[in-house]
Amino acid sequence: MSLLEIKNLQVSVEDDRQILRGVNLTVNPGEVHAIMGPNGSGKSTLAHVLSGKDGYAVTGGEVLLDGADLLAMEPDERAAAGLFLAFQYPMEIPGVATMTFLRTAMNAQRKKRGEAELSTPEFMKRVREEAAKLSIDPEMLRRPVNVGFSGGEKKRNEVLQMALLQPKLAVLDETDSGLDIDALKIAAEGVNRLRSPERGMIVITHYQRLLDHIVPDIVHVFFNGRIVRTGGKELAHELEAKGYADYEQEVAA
Amino acid sequence: MPAVQETVEQVRSIDVDQYKYGFETLIETERAPKGLSEDIVRFISAKKDEPAWMLEWRLDAYRRWLTMEEPTWARVDYPKIPYDELYYYAAPKAFVAPKSLDDVDPEILKTYEKLGIPLREQEILAGVQRPEGASRVAVDAVFDSVSVATTFKEELKKAGVIFMPISEAVREHPELVRKYLGSVVPVTDNFFATLNSAVFSDGSFVYVPPGVRCPMELSTYFRINERNTGQFERTLIIADKGSYVSYLEGCTAPRRDENQLHAAVVELIALDDAEIKYSTVQNWYPGDSEGRGGIYNFVTKRGDCRGARSKISWTQVETGSAITWKYPSCILRGDGSRGEFYSIAISNGRQQVDSGTKMIHLGKNTTSRIISKGIAAGRSDNTYRGLVSAHRKATGARNFTNCDSLLIGSHCGAHTVPYIEAKNASAVFEHEATTSKISEDMLFYCMQRGLSEEEAVALVVNGFVKDVLQHLPMEFAVEAQKLISISLEGSVG
Numbered sequence: 001m002s003l004l005e006i007k008n009l010q011v012s013v014e015d016d017r018q019i020l021r022g023v024n025l026t027v028n029p030g031e032v033h034a035i036m037g038p039n040g041s042g043k044s045t046l047a048h049v050l051s052g053k054d055g056y057a058v059t060g061g062e063v064l065l066d067g068a069d070l071l072a073m074e075p076d077e078r079a080a081a082g083l084f085l086a087f088q089y090p091m092e093i094p095g096v097a098t099m100t101f102l103r104t105a106m107n108a109q110r111k112k113r114g115e116a117e118l119s120t121p122e123f124m125k126r127v128r129e130e131a132a133k134l135s136i137d138p139e140m141l142r143r144p145v146n147v148g149f150s151g152g153e154k155k156r157n158e159v160l161q162m163a164l165l166q167p168k169l170a171v172l173d174e175t176d177s178g179l180d181i182d183a184l185k186i187a188a189e190g191v192n193r194l195r196s197p198e199r200g201m202i203v204i205t206h207y208q209r210l211l212d213h214i215v216p217d218i219v220h221v222f223f224n225g226r227i228v229r230t231g232g233k234e235l236a237h238e239l240e241a242k243g244y245a246d247y248e249q250e251v252a253a
Numbered sequence: 254m255p256a257v258q259e260t261v262e263q264v265r266s267i268d269v270d271q272y273k274y275g276f277e278t279l280i281e282t283e284r285a286p287k288g289l290s291e292d293i294v295r296f297i298s299a300k301k302d303e304p305a306w307m308l309e310w311r312l313d314a315y316r317r318w319l320t321m322e323e324p325t326w327a328r329v330d331y332p333k334i335p336y337d338e339l340y341y342y343a344a345p346k347a348f349v350a351p352k353s354l355d356d357v358d359p360e361i362l363k364t365y366e367k368l369g370i371p372l373r374e375q376e377i378l379a380g381v382q383r384p385e386g387a388s389r390v391a392v393d394a395v396f397d398s399v400s401v402a403t404t405f406k407e408e409l410k411k412a413g414v415i416f417m418p419i420s421e422a423v424r425e426h427p428e429l430v431r432k433y434l435g436s437v438v439p440v441t442d443n444f445f446a447t448l449n450s451a452v453f454s455d456g457s458f459v460y461v462p463p464g465v466r467c468p469m470e471l472s473t474y475f476r477i478n479e480r481n482t483g484q485f486e487r488t489l490i491i492a493d494k495g496s497y498v499s500y501l502e503g504c505t506a507p508r509r510d511e512n513q514l515h516a517a518v519v520e521l522i523a524l525d526d527a528e529i530k531y532s533t534v535q536n537w538y539p540g541d542s543e544g545r546g547g548i549y550n551f552v553t554k555r556g557d558c559r560g561a562r563s564k565i566s567w568t569q570v571e572t573g574s575a576i577t578w579k580y581p582s583c584i585l586r587g588d589g590s591r592g593e594f595y596s597i598a599i600s601n602g603r604q605q606v607d608s609g610t611k612m613i614h615l616g617k618n619t620t621s622r623i624i625s626k627g628i629a630a631g632r633s634d635n636t637y638r639g640l641v642s643a644h645r646k647a648t649g650a651r652n653f654t655n656c657d658s659l660l661i662g663s664h665c666g667a668h669t670v671p672y673i674e675a676k677n678a679s680a681v682f683e684h685e686a687t688t689s690k691i692s693e694d695m696l697f698y699c700m701q702r703g704l705s706e707e708e709a710v711a712l713v714v715n716g717f718v719k720d721v722l723q724h725l726p727m728e729f730a731v732e733a734q735k736l737i738s739i740s741l742e743g744s745v746g
């Protein structure tokens with residue numbers, strides 16, 4: 001069975017403007033898909049709709065995660081079912097220590113799945129290990145979630161959460177944006193460590209640069225609310241060279 | 254961290270609109286006849302076996318009260334209180350001051366048990382209900398108008414600390430009561446304080462002798478049980494030179510359709526180098542989501558830093574009551590004295606909160622600090638009202654005020670009304686204020702990580718109030734955190 005199946009997904013925003021115009025995508029366990037597309041084409045909208053954010057109306061199509069109707073679930077149920085979104089713009093939560101947040105999230109998911117909570121020493125051990133791999137200073141974990149974090153720290157914090165929550169399907173929305181090359185490498189290595197035969201990933205990006213570090217199995221070109229082309233990793237290089245001009249002409253024609 | 258977890262669990266396990274303390278205890282009570290008159294004042298005084306001076310004091314207050322008007326300046330709105338329809342005294346029937354807990358009506362003990370108040374010393378000593386390492390707490394429990402039990406009396410006595418119902422203190426320590434009662438909140442202070450002075454029923458009295466650090470937390474639990482009965486407690490705490498005491502007050506009431514009046518007075522006196530820490534977890538019945546029932550809470554709390562380098566700190570977590578009208582204040586009289594006010598005030602449903610503090614700087618080099626966190630949800634209104642003033646002689650006075658409001662949903666209101674009066678040019682007053690809204694994006698972020706909407710709200714709110722919670726004694730902080738989550742139940746979505 002495929003891990004994720006998106007069939008003819010159509011989505012509008014409040015003023016009835018259609019943003020997603022029939023998205024079809026199948027992700028099998030172990031696959032890493034890249035979605036590339038220009039700004040405003042609807043990539044973040046797709047990520048938000050998958051994770052259940054308010055403010056979007058699904059006007060057609062369906063989405064199955066492990067065969068279950070994803071769109072019928074609450075956002076927290078989707079998370080517990082194994083869906084993770086690394087946000088393009090992670091939110092700040094004043095007064096809540098990152099450590100507290102991580103633990104609350106992990107235990108909330110475990111509880112929803114009927115698993116026992118992590119003991120304090122076990123939790124601390126895991127956090128320390130994963131943080132070290134991402135060169136995250138333990139001091140950062142004592143600070144409130146994302147408050148005063150640099151762009152790189154925020155993105156690494158997203159990857160840290162992904163590593164701790166061990167999702168079945170991870171959607172990374174422009175995890176490369178705002179990162180210098182060193183930070184990009186650390187984040188990409190973090191993502192690569194999580195590649196596994198059971199896990200699927202959708203890497204959303206605007207630039208080809210990230211895909212030098214996270215090498216995808218399949219590349220999709222996203223344009224004007226739908227996938228207009230699918231190919232292997234060489235497609236990313238082609239896009240890098242030619243841009244989206246061809247697609248613009250197609251749409252205009 | 255575990256506290257957050259507990260909060261989260263608590264939220265999950267409780268139904269919306271569930272005030273878990275809303276049960277009633279069925280016991281026979283004796284009440285004074287309805288209404289208020291000199292005879293009723295005499296009745297109360299006689300019931301308490303009071304000396305003549307105390308009765309005179311009450312009558313004086315009553316006569317003054319007749320000439321006073323109910324204040325209207327607060328941002329609260331309620332129908333006229335029918336003072337003549339209320340009962341001003343209620344006591345469990347055949348009440349004789351209990352000599353030991355065995356003399357207390359088992360129904361009342363059951364009530365306190367349900368409330369989770371560890372009345373039985375042996376249980377506390379055995380640590381039955383207390384987490385490991387937690388400090389022991391001496392409890393004075395007030396049921397309707399009378400104090401039913403004070404625990405740890407003997408041990409406190411050894412330390413020289415007097416902790417007893419104020420009705421007993423009037424008889425046993427008249428010299429102390431006469432000297433200090435009404436010395437911080439004068440009989441004529443305000444409409445509600447004057448009413449309290451005439452009819453106050455019971456409350457706690459604490460005296461800590463010079464140089465003594467009170468060996469345990471002192472705590473009072475107030476419970477209104479009777480229908481149509483006003484509760485008027487009176488608390489008087491004196492920390493003599495160089496002493497220290499930490500005191501906690503908790504309150505609950507059954508759910509009822511009609512409103513009930515609560516008008517307490519609390520007076521604190523700190524002499525040279527003494528420190529009083531006064532914490533409140535106020536959880537009177539707030540009324541239902543449509544605004545039916547609930548306690549009208551009109552409270553006068555004031556501390557007098559009478560001695561040099563004395564310190565008084567108020568910490569409050571206000572989650573209950575239909576109406577809260579409350580401004581715990583500090584008079585910084587002694588040179589180098591310090592006043593602190595840490596407050597979390599939460600309103601939900603149709604609750605109205607008008608609360609804040611006054612820091613009156615009279616002495617030289619006096620300092621004060623105000624941290625107020627107001628959270629408004631539902632259709633409630635939440636006002637912070639504060640005054641910081643420096644007298645002409647208060648050279649070097651300093652205040653720092655931080656006043657944050659958090660809105661949940663779009664049908665509630667938060668208001669900040671700060672008054673500042675500096676009659677001394679050297680005074681330095683700093684004021685910070687913010688108003689924010691729990692954003693959908695913030696909640697979504699938490700929910701994407703697996704938290705339900707209510708867990709997400711609890712987490713965000715706990716972050717918002719953290720600066721204040723840390724000033725509560727440890728075990729009460731956990732309790733308060735749970736309470737905050739419960740009172741915000743059903744506030745989103």
Ligand SMILES: Nc1ncnc2c1ncn2[C@@H]1O[C@H](COP(=O)(O)OP(=O)(O)O)[C@@H](O)[C@H]1O
Nearest residue numbers: 013014019038039040041042043044045046055
């Ligand atoms: N909640 C929303 N309400 C209205 N318009 C939206 C909303 N979210 C996205 N849009 C619009 O949808 C389009 C696609 O946006 P987005 O999904 O963020 O694109 P991308 O991530 O590819 O840059 C843009 O025109 C954007 O303005």
Ligand SMILES: [Mg+2]
Nearest residue numbers: 043044088174
């Ligand atoms: Mg985007």
